[in-house]
Amino acid sequence: MSRIGKHPVAVPAGVDVSVSGQTVTAKGKLGQLSVTLIDDILASLEDGKVVVKPRNDSKRGRVMWATSRTLVNNLVVGVSQGYTINMEINGVGYRAAVQGQELVMQLGYSHDVKFPIPEGISIKCDKPTAISVSGYDKQKVGQVAAEIRAWKKPEPYKGKGIKYDTETILRKEGKKK
Known part of the structure; x- marks a missing residue:
């Protein structure tokens, strides 16, 4: 199990995150960024946090799990703090x-x-x-x-x-x- 990927991405106040399909978009005081995740990764918004999980138990899904979580975290931190x-x-x-x-x-x-x-x-x-x-x-x-x-x-x-x-x-x- 991924040690980085299992932690949800906290969304701070002032940042609006939306998940539509494979695209995660973050909008904050500094600007707007979006990232498209691969098909083997599933992102969802739960309790004000973005949760990233592998869609199935494929090797590519497990490999890209933490990378996808980090990309989403970079979006959120970038639009809030820079x-x-x-x-x-x-x-x-x-x-x-x-x-x-x-x-x-x-x-x-x-x-x-x-x-x-x-x-x-x-x-x-x-x-x-x-x-x-x-x-x-x-x-x-x-x-x-x-x-x-x-x-x-x-x-x-x-x-x-x-x-x-x-x-x-x-x-x-x-x-x-």
Whole structure:
């Protein structure tokens, strides 16, 4: 039995969840999201909670049970609280700023890197070396953060580059004489 899937998803106040067939839709103060579950999964609304179960005892149903429950939980948390990923920039002369609908980064290249901010995502730069990516869709927030990080991944010798604030860079020893 799935340890994650057996827990129902609590729906907080201010969030409206509707289940129609295989589609679960959540609407809250930050926006509206929906997910379509596979046919082997059955979702239902019981006592203000979303319960996700496998429709039958098939292998695919058991495998996707916890994944489907987590997707529904991400919808509910996203429209009620939202998600934020904080990033740090390390390196001499490396900095970032938001100009209009673009994130402009100076990362040691001969040109500035301009990253257009997608719809539904907000990016803040409180300091020139700190980037905060936030939004209500967890997948989209993570994808945008990964694309920003891909412009200059942290290198292992000096740690220069863009990294998540929770990330630890394994440092290597430099040349020896």
